[in-house]
Amino acid sequence: MVLGNSLSIVNASKYYKKFKAVDDVNLTVNQGEFLTILGPSGSGKTSLLKLIAGFEQLSNGSIILNDEDISKQKPYERQIGMLFQNYALFPHMTVFDNIAYPLRLRKTPKDEIKQKVESILKLVHLEQYGYRYPEQLSGGQQQRVALARAIVFNPPLLLLDEPLGALDKQLRKQMQLEIKHIQKQVGITTVSVTHDQEEALTMSDKICIMNHGRIEQIDTPENIYKHPKNRFVAEFIGEINLIKGSVVNVSEENVKVKFHDSLIADIERKKDSVKEMKDQSILIALRPENIQVAREQSHFQNTIRAQIIEIIYVGEAVNIKTVTETGEEITAKIPAHISDLPGRGKDILLGWNPKDASLIHDGTPLHYY
Ligand code: ADP
Ligand code: MG
Numbered sequence: 603m604v605l606g607n608s609l610s611i612v613n614a615s616k617y618y619k620k621f622k623a624v625d626d627v628n629l630t631v632n633q634g635e636f637l638t639i640l641g642p643s644g645s646g647k648t649s650l651l652k653l654i655a656g657f658e659q660l661s662n663g664s665i666i667l668n669d670e671d672i673s674k675q676k677p678y679e680r681q682i683g684m685l686f687q688n689y690a691l692f693p694h695m696t697v698f699d700n701i702a703y704p705l706r707l708r709k710t711p712k713d714e715i716k717q718k719v720e721s722i723l724k725l726v727h728l729e730q731y732g733y734r735y736p737e738q739l740s741g742g743q744q745q746r747v748a749l750a751r752a753i754v755f756n757p758p759l760l761l762l763d764e765p766l767g768a769l770d771k772q773l774r775k776q777m778q779l780e781i782k783h784i785q786k787q788v789g790i791t792t793v794s795v796t797h798d799q800e801e802a803l804t805m806s807d808k809i810c811i812m813n814h815g816r817i818e819q820i821d822t823p824e825n826i827y828k829h830p831k832n833r834f835v836a837e838f839i840g841e842i843n844l845i846k847g848s849v850v851n852v853s854e855e856n857v858k859v860k861f862h863d864s865l866i867a868d869i870e871r872k873k874d875s876v877k878e879m880k881d882q883s884i885l886i887a888l889r890p891e892n893i894q895v896a897r898e899q900s901h902f903q904n905t906i907r908a909q910i911i912e913i914i915y916v917g918e919a920v921n922i923k924t925v926t927e928t929g930e931e932i933t934a935k936i937p938a939h940i941s942d943l944p945g946r947g948k949d950i951l952l953g954w955n956p957k958d959a960s961l962i963h964d965g966t967p968l969h970y971y
Contacts, residue, residue: 609630615660627663647763654682655677667758681757682759685761686765691744727746753784753788753790759790799840809821830887843887843931844887872960872961890935904956908926908950910946920935920936
């Protein structure tokens with residue numbers, strides 16, 4: 603089966619008076635893909651989702667769903683499934699009737715409704731709950747009913763806006779996996795919005811990082827984490843050390859970076875590294891878990907000496923906060939089972955390998971939150 607692009611957003615902008623809430627966004631979600639829009643509060647996530655749903659009109663651009671331009675369609679004409687934080691089940695209707703609601707709206711025959719609702723109740727593991735009322739269900743169960751109601755009529759697209767925001771952390775983690783499994787099983791193209799990076803990393807095939815109405819990067823969770831394209835993405839996802847430096851040489855494999863006045867680091871040259879990097883100011887981006895404690899200089903291609911200022915146990919790992927001679931702070935995260943660590947105030951040699959770091963252009967405009 604040849605599957606076309608399911609959802610394309612083309613040059614989409616939304617202005618509220620002169621304020622650009624969504625600023626020239628382009629993105630494509632393939633058939634069956636789970637895309638998460640992630641960004642700080644106010645970055646335009648909900649606005650973008652409302653444009654897709656049809657609750658807001660585009661100021662510019664278009665939205666294409668399965669080769670059809672839906673930009674001018676009313677929300678109900680788009681036939682999109684939606685699941686929001688306040689799941690808004692009808693309290694006076696049973697679980698069965700809640701899920702049957704969109705089918706009744708569409709004048710689906712009675713026996714087909716019964717068959718569809720029963721089969722979707724099975725999918726969300728609530729076979730026995732059809733005759734209960736929402737108030738007789740836990741938060742997680744209610745959210746599963748809301749999900750069932752959102753997809754029971756086979757919509758071409760599912761939109762989620764902070765769907766797990768009302769649940770506590772434990773349940774949220776469980777529901778993340780559950781929704782993802784159901785989404786994959788049904789194969790429905792999904793766009794989700796969250797400000798929770800862990801949720802985005804867990805659930806998505808692709809993540810779209812938004813900031814000030816613009817897209818900073820669209821990529822797989824792995825690439826977003828390992829190869830952030832700019833400083834905003836690097837700092838928004840996970841913990842990261844950013845060490846200022848300048849490029850002194852670019853070879854086929856590695857980039858030589860001078861940092862801390864006189865030290866040299868070899869950083870693997872990723873495919874998309876810019877050719878003309880020489881003499882540019884850059885940042886070496888280094889995740890704490892990619893830095894190790896070096897017993898000897900020769901064990902790592904890159905090392906730096908630093909003083910320990912704090913050691914924090916975080917269960918399975920230890921965060922070692924250090925400061926270098928030039929006053930830069932570097933945090934390393936090492937497995938907790940590593941013993942004989944020097945204590946606070948002591949010097950330590952930190953090491954990392956070329957492939958464990960990436961380079962980011964310095965001077966990326968810094969507009970935070
Ligand atoms: P997010 O969901 O990422 O938190 P929103 O899309 O809700 O962000 O909002 C993006 C920006 O657009 C915010 O600065 C918000 O104040 C503004 N905004 C959203 N809706 C409206 C509106 N109806 N009128 C004016 N400004 C709005
Ligand atoms: Mg929002």
